[in-house]
Every structure is written in structure tokens, then in C-alpha cells.
Amino acid sequence: MKASEADILIIPGYTNSGPDHWQTRWESKLASARRVEQAEWSKPVREDWVQRVAEEIAAATKPVVLVAHSLGVTTAIHALEQAGTGKIAGAFFVAPPDVANAEIRPKHLMTFGPYPRNRLPFPSLIVASRNDPFGSYEHAEAIADAWGSLLVDAGESGHLNSESGHGPWPEGSMVFARFLSQLKPPQPVG
Template sequence: MKASEADILIIPGYTNSGPDHWQSRWEGKLSSARRVEQAEWSKPVREDWVRRVVEEIAAAEKPVVLVAHSLGVAAAIHAIAEADHGKIAGAFLVAPPDVANPQIRPKHLMSFGPYPRTPLPFPSLVVASRNDPFGAFEQAEAIAADWGALLVDAGESGHLNSESGHGPWPEGSMVFAKFISQLEKPAGFAP
């Protein structure tokens, strides 16, 4: 599949993705990408965030590719259970935080946990760092295995955001390009 053949839903995490974040850069470069906007970025409410992702999936007119970062991963994973996942071609999930860890800050992020652990009904890829302050690599490895997702080891890359030096993130762009090129249109979109 080509990027132009998909509705690419950019799902940022806590406090949104700023202008230098790779998600914002990809949104600006990919003509078929759009951000899932949340009413409250700094005080996220799980039900509200999940509902917004479900609404955007429902509004899609082309196969959906989810591109989630951090708390956006949790919102996306919870939304999949409620959405018409027959519209979803794949999910690119980056830096999933450990939302079941009582040490996570701010504490209200725990309301997004625990993650559903059932296999995802479409191809998925999890990119995880070995020194992410919001989630241990082993935790990301375990959820990726449960979801049936391919795990990409990003080495020591922090939280894979602009603060950790991943504004442009060309390596991520290359991994995403390969991932989307291997996706097939869901049955409801096939010619």
C-alpha cells in the first residue's frame, strides 16, 4: 500500500506533539495524514481520548494506518476494541509507556492502563527504546509479543521524541515507509 492510499491517523501522547516532533513533521509531509485532536492534552481522560480515536477511524474513507506515540499508543489500543477494526490496515506504535506502573508521572496516566493484551487483528509494529523513562524495554517487548506485533529495538533512544533528539527521526521514517509498503488494504476496501 502507498501512504496516499491510506488515512494515516497521527495519535500524539500526553501534552500533544510539538512542531519539532517527528509526528508533526510526518503530518506536514504526508498528504493523507491527519492528527487526532484531543480536547484536553495536559489532563487526558481515557474515555475521551479513546472516543476521539474511534470517531476518526469511523470517519475514514480509506484504509486506516494508526501512527501513535506514547500515551497515544494506549488510546489507540483501547480504541481498537471499540472501533470498526475492519477499516484498519495497520498500526505503527512508538514508545508505549508503562501505564500500569505506579511510578509513572503524572499519576493520572495510569487511568489508561492496563493495556488489552489480545492479539491485534491487523499488522502492527512497536518501536521501543532501551532507556525510555516512561516504559521499560522488557514491558514493550511483552506487549508487542501479546499483540502479535513486530518489535523494533531502537537502542538507547530515550522516549523517541524531540527532547531525545528525534525531531526529524529519519530512521523512523524509513521503518514506517517499509511497514506501510507491506500493508494490504482491508477486505472492505479491496477493488
Template sequence: MPVARSGAARYLSVMKVRDADILVVPGYTNSGPDHWQSRWQSKLSTARRVEQTEWSKPVREDWTASVAKAVNEAEKPVVLVAHSLGVAAAVQAIAQFRKPVAGAFFVAPPDVANPKVKPRHLMTFGPYPREPLPFPSIVIASRNDPFCAFDVAEDIAGAWGSLFIDAGETGHLNADSGFGPWPEGSMTFAKFLTDLKA
């Protein structure tokens, strides 16, 4: 994994998997069994998936409500692990959170303000808020993601106050682009988790 390029986040003390409710938030059409999110979920003892009623016809209000419900039902501080449209759903749900979120690990956020990006469902999840997020976060983006230009992802991460990581030319960072096993991502997440406040 290339080094971080920009952004800053303040991490406070040590957190372990058992200290957190890890919420896996997939994107459009869900994450299949070979996707890194599914692999991580099976290995992390406190991880569970935020399920959506309509994975192929995402409705912003429904998706954000599902994320908020999962956060608000959590018994431990939440760590969000979101990919693609799951990032947009998680960020748009923040105002509905009633339980503490310790941090967020955001991968391949889509450009929800670009009318040329398909599917058109993405546009309904925009625009992104520009205020700093109320918890530490990482944004990992690819230089050739078909759903978001690299400079757009970098700008979003800067607005959110996220640590921004350049993943190089890695497509959409999903199973189709070879990211089933993702050891670099797993190591980055492990470091992020241990730096969070328990």
C-alpha cells in the first residue's frame, strides 16, 4: 500500500477487534463472497454486515436508515468499514447516529456529483457533506477508479479531515479488480484500529 498523501486524523489510544462493533457497509449490488469485505467479515469476530432491502435499486433514505439503525443498535463503539456506495450511505447517515462511532475506514468512495458516472443511482446519494467528520477516518482511493476521479476523492477526503491513502492504479478496489484477498488493506485497517480510542 502506498504511503498516505494528505489529511490528518487524531487517534487517541488502543482499540482491539473485541472492543468494537465493526459494521461492514457494502456498496451497490452488495459485496460477494470473494470481495475483501466479505473475507474480513468472516475473520473479524465482532463484524456484521449492514443489510439493504434493495441492493440493486438503492434508495438513499432506505440505505442511510439501515446504516443508522445498525449504528444505533450497536453495544460497543462502532467502526465503519464501507466500500463504494456504502461510503456515501454511511456519511449521509451521520446525522441519524445516536451511538458513538470510533472511526471509519472508507474505500473507493464514488463521485456522487458526476452525472456521467453510472449507475445513475449514485447521484441520488449526493452531494457529499463538506464538513469534517466527527470521528477519525481513512479514505483509500485508486487512480483509475471508474466511479470517481482520483482528485475528486482526494478533495473529499481533505474536506472530511480524513487520512488519504493513494492505492495506485487499482480499479474500484473490489473483487473484479483483484481485491478479494487484500493483505495491504488488512494491515492498514489493523493499524487504524489499534490507533483508535478504545
């Protein structure tokens, strides 16, 4: 699949993705990409965030490719329960946080847990770091296994955001381009 054949939904996490973040850069370079805007970035409410993602999936006119980072991963997964999966061609998940971890800060992020553990009916890829302060590599392995996702080991890369030196993130762009090229439009059910 080419980027122009998809509605690429950029789903940022807690506090949004700033101007130097790879999600913002990708959004500006991919004509078919659009950010899912949330009303409140610094005090996320699970129901509100999930509803916004579900609305954007429903509004899509082409096959949907989800590109979620951090709390955006959790939000996207929960949104599938509302929006369904019929329009989803694939999902590219980066740095999924462990929202069941009592040590996570701020504490209200735990309201986004737990992750559903159902196998995803579309191709998905998880990029995870071995020293992400918001989610262990073992956590990423467990959800990748449950969802049937390909897991990409990003080494010791922190939270894979601009603060950890992943503003441009050319390696991520190459992995995404390869992932996208292997996707096919979802088949109608029934």
C-alpha cells in the first residue's frame, strides 16, 4: 500500500507530540496523514480520547493506518472496541506504556489500562525500547504476543520521542515505509 492510498491517523500520547517529535514530522511529510486532536492533552480522560480516535476511524474514506505513540497506543487499542476493525489496514505502535504499572506517573494514566489482549485482525508492528521509562521491553513482548504483532527491538532508545533524541527518527521512518508497503486494504466482511 502507498501512503496516498491510506488515511494515516497520527495518534499522539500524553501532552501531545511537539514540533520536533517524529509524529509531527511524519504528519507534515505525509499528505494523507492527520493528527487525532484531543481536547485536553495534559489531563487525558480515557473515554474522551477513545471517542475521538473512534470518530476519526469512522470518518476515514480510505483504509486506515494507525500510527500511535505511547498513551496513543492504549487509546487506539481501546478505540477499536467502539469503531470496529473493518476499516483498519494496519497499526504501527511505538513505545506502548505499561498503564497497569502502579509506578507510572502521572497516576491518572492508569485509568487507560488494562490493555485488551485480543489478537488483532490486521497487521501490526510494535517498536519498543529496552530502557523506556514508561514501559518495559517485557511488557511490549507480552502485548505483541497477545496481539499477534511483529515486535521491533529499538535497543536502548528511551521513550522514542524527541527528548530521547528521536525527533527525525530516520530508522523509524524506514521501518514504517517497509511496513506500509506490505499492507493491503482490508477485505469487506460478509
